[in-house]
Amino acid sequence: MPWRYCIGILFVLSTATPLVASPVHRIIGSPDEDAECLFFPRQAEIGPDSNIYALDSGDAFIKVFSPSGEFLHKFGGEGEGPGEFQRIDGATIGFTWEGSLFFTEFIGGHRWITIMDLHGQLDRVVSLEVDQLFGVQKAFSLPDGRFLVQLAFSSVPRPVKNYYLYDSPVALALVDSQGRLQEEILRLEHTSGVSYSPDGGDSSLPFAPGLSWTVVGKSGLVWTEGLDPNLNRMDLLTHQSGSIPTPLPEPRKVKDDDIREWVQHRREFMRERNPVWWDRFGRVVEELGHSVNKVIPNIGRIERTPAGHFLIHGSQSDGAPEYGYWLLDENGARLAFQDPEAWNVHFSGSCLMAVSRSSDGEDLLHVISDFGSEAEALIYLSEVLNSEE
Secondary structure, three states: OOOOEEOOOOOOOOOOOOOOOOOEEEEEOEOOOOOOEEOOEEEEEEOOOOOEEEEEOOOOEEEEEOOOOOEEEEEEOEOOOOOOEOOOOOOEEEEOOOOOEEEEOOOOOOOEEEEEOOOOOEEEEEEOEOOOOEEEEEEEEOOOOOEEEEEEEOOEEEEEOOEEEEEEEEEEEEEOOOOEEEEEEEEEEEEEEEEOOOOOOOEEOOOOOOOEEEEEOOOEEEEEOOOOOOEEEEEOOOOOEEEEOOOOOOOEEOOHHHHHHHHHHHHHHHHHHOHHHHHHHHOHHHHHOOOOOOEEOOEEEEEEOOOOOEEEEEOOOOOOOOOOEEEEOOOOOEEEEEOOOOEEEEEEOOEEEEEEEOOOOOEEEEEEEOOOOHHHHHHHHHHHHHHOO
């Protein structure tokens, strides 16, 4: 069987208790040599034309499929020309309120948002005017043409004993349609790396918190660092803030065993991958011997669903109290909790998207539609994928 997979459609009937609806389950990825392949689907979204737009980190293309899974066309590709990706790792896609597609690139300090039509023709590039070195981690198009953007700034080394800790600031800001900075909404900073050198060669630290946010309505913002069961909320216009109580678990304190396991894994991984780098830089994690971050975040990501609910991704850190997906209503009440054998689980348009790994080690994109409710779709996904184990 070839290592890469192509477009296929699989209709799966659950043998469990019937749900209210009979969801349609399509898998983009089957051994069909004649169709367009997906290598490593990084992100997939339903576009304003109801087609599926998949960002493939395997070859740096945005690949477009019909609602039934038929390949239509692709655009992008690796390069430095208009509409091409210089670094696909760290890239994200989205859609403007006018119906165009946009993408951002984080790694390498890319300071712009690229906007294209749905056929891949370049519309314009929005260059952000910020007086610091930064990369764009995520962007969201607002109805008035502005963008809400998450900016990651250069890490700042801080001397401690005979090594350096790296502090990584991030900011959430409003920029106008021309890229001019209008307002900084949030700025957070966490210690994310350690190195013997102040000029790089740093190892990422475990259990580092991260900013996650989602837009609610036209001016609402809900965000978290994963350090509290409650979600923070803010009005972008009035700056009034509050919180949404949830049944999410409390972040768990980091234990000595957590650190020992992380150091051992890091040692084995880097010795095999790059022993020279390990001897020069990586051994610092052995000397560190403790966790700079004292708790394991309980939330990895938050997003607003089309039905107005919150889908919470549990922390992806080893030893997280409950890794999985929580579906909460707008007041924070639990609607469902599932732990499917999948990642990048999210709702887009009228579909539930997810990525799983086949028995041959290949990444497959799942698209589930025609479900009765979002809770039922999440339960259905978990039943189907976990039954295949």
